[in-house]
Amino acid sequence: MSDRRPVIGVVTALEQANYGAWDEPCALLQYVYVQAIQRAGGMAVLIPPDPALVQNPDEILDRIDALMLAGGSDIDPSIYGQEPVPETTGIVPQRDAIELALITRAIERDIPSLCICRGMQMLNVARGGTLVQHVPDLVHSEQHRRNKGTFVGNEHDVALEPGSLAAQSAGAEVTMTKSHHHQAIDRLGEGLIVTGRSTSDDLPEAIELADNTYVLGVQWHPEADAASHIVGSLVEQAKAAAAAR
Numbered sequence: 001m002s003d004r005r006p007v008i009g010v011v012t013a014l015e016q017a018n019y020g021a022w023d024e025p026c027a028l029l030q031y032v033y034v035q036a037i038q039r040a041g042g043m044a045v046l047i048p049p050d051p052a053l054v055q056n057p058d059e060i061l062d063r064i065d066a067l068m069l070a071g072g073s074d075i076d077p078s079i080y081g082q083e084p085v086p087e088t089t090g091i092v093p094q095r096d097a098i099e100l101a102l103i104t105r106a107i108e109r110d111i112p113s114l115c116i117c118r119g120m121q122m123l124n125v126a127r128g129g130t131l132v133q134h135v136p137d138l139v140h141s142e143q144h145r146r147n148k149g150t151f152v153g154n155e156h157d158v159a160l161e162p163g164s165l166a167a168q169s170a171g172a173e174v175t176m177t178k179s180h181h182h183q184a185i186d187r188l189g190e191g192l193i194v195t196g197r198s199t200s201d202d203l204p205e206a207i208e209l210a211d212n213t214y215v216l217g218v219q220w221h222p223e224a225d226a227a228s229h230i231v232g233s234l235v236e237q238a239k240a241a242a243a244a245r
Contacts, residue, residue: 005043006238009064010034011099012048013072014092033070036223040232041239042066047102049094057105066112066214066238069099069119071221074183080130087134087182100126112214112237114230120185120207120217127189127209135184135203156198158205158220164195165216166206169233177205177220184219192217213237 010033017026027048037044045064047053053060061067073090077083079100084091099119103126106113115123121131158177160167167173185204188194196206196218209215214237222230 004242005041006065006235006242007045007063008037008042008066008068008235008238009045009047009060009102010037010068010070011095011102012046013070014049014095015073029070030223033068033223036231037068037235039226040235042235047098049092049098051094051097054097054101057101058109061102061105061109061111064111065242066114066234067102067106068234069103069113069115069122070223071117071119073118074133075118075121075125075131077131077133080125082130082133085133096122107209107212107215110212112234112241113212113216114234115215115217116223117219117221120219121183123209123215123217124185124189124192124207127192129185129189129192130187132184132186135182156200158196159199160206161195164206165208165214166195166218169216169230170222171229174199175228177218178222178224179220213241 010029012027012029015026015028017024017028029046034044047060073092074088076091076093076096077088079096099122103113103123156177156179158175160170160173160175162173185207191209191211192207193210194204195208197203198205205219207217218230222228
C-alpha cells in the first residue's frame, strides 16, 4: 500500500504584499489552509495564476488528487453579467480566469473539489449563477462580516440538509461557522443545490453538485476551525480518488 499523501491543489491569490525590504505582487495563500490540509493528512500544492493553465487546466489537474478554491477578494461581476456596485472591490482578473478554468474542468473530470467562501461563489458563477454583491443590502445586517480581518464576532450557525454532502462532511446537521463575507449566492448555477442555510437569515451557506462524487461549496471558513471535519473530508475523498486510479 502506498503511503503517498493525496495532493490537494489550492489556487492562490495575487496581491501586492509588503515583506522584508520588498513591496511586490505576490502569489499568496493564508498558511491556515496549508495547515488544515496537512493536519488532515494531505499535501498542499499552491497553484498561482497562470495563463497557460487557463488554456490547458489538465496540465495541473493531472498532477493533483483534489482541488480547493480558497477565500479572497471579489469576483469580477462582468463574468455573471452585472456592473460592480461601490462595495465590490479588489477584482483580480488573473485569479478569476484560472479559477474558472480549473473548477469547470475539475467538474468535467469528477475531481474532488472543495470551494470555500469566495470559492463557493466562483463555483456558482462557473455554473452560470449570479451573486448578491453586497449582503447587507439584502438582509440588512452585517452579521456575516461584522469585523473585517478576523472571524471573531462573525460566527453564526448554519443548518445543513440531512444526508447531504455538506452534512456528511461537517459531521453534523447544524454547525457553527467562522464567517467573513459580504457577497453571497443569488441565482443558483446549473446543477447546483443549496444544502445549507444560515439559521438567522436563510442565506445560502452550502451548495453542492449532485451529479458529481464530491463538489462542495461552503460560504464559511472551515480551514480556520481546527474542530471542523470539512477539509478532512476533501482529503479523504482525494485519497479514495487516488486509490481508484
